[in-house]
Amino acid sequence: MEALKKFDMDELLKRQAMLDKKFDEKKTLRKRTNVRILIAYFAELGELTQELKSEWNYWKNSTKGIDKRRVLEELSDCLHFYLSYFDDSEFWKIGIRNLQEYMKNIKSLEQAIYILSKIDHIPAYEIFCAMIKISNYVGATEEEFLQVHHEKWLKNMNERTKEEY
Secondary structure, eight states: OOOOSSOOHHHHHHHHHHHHHHHHHSOOSSOOOHHHHHHHHHHHHHHHHHHTHHHHOOSOSOOOOOOHHHHHHHHHHHHHHHHHHOOOHHHHHTTGGGHHHHHHHOOSHHHHHHHHTTTTTSOHHHHHHHHHHHHHHTTOOHHHHHHHHHHHHHHIIIIITSTTO
16 A cells, blocks of 8 residues: 555554554554543644644744644544544545635644644544645645655554564
């Protein structure tokens, strides 16, 4: 299986379902639940926010610059847990045709991060647009983000689903 070149929500959801199934089959201390998925999503959102700190932190003059790769990896982790949380592909299709229009409504990086924090209160396509906005903000193309996401998916499928992880 190779990396997607364009966002294909059905394929992303299919791949996430494969990964979730593998994790569900792994012997672990705790079972996967929606609450635990949400907690994991917010943990990853925190890591993403830290990677972008130089762009939103108003009280500090000395923050490290953006590491594009790290931002894309953390954003990918958010996407993994988001896909796991919302497994109904029809939910994604609501408004998916008008992504570029919704993208225009997200005026800043800070607004995109805020939207990601509203996971249960905002339609999926808006969350998706916020992720694209952040990816674009750090200078990544759609294909670059999907390549990083694919690499993380492969790592999860081949390493993190093993018993010893």
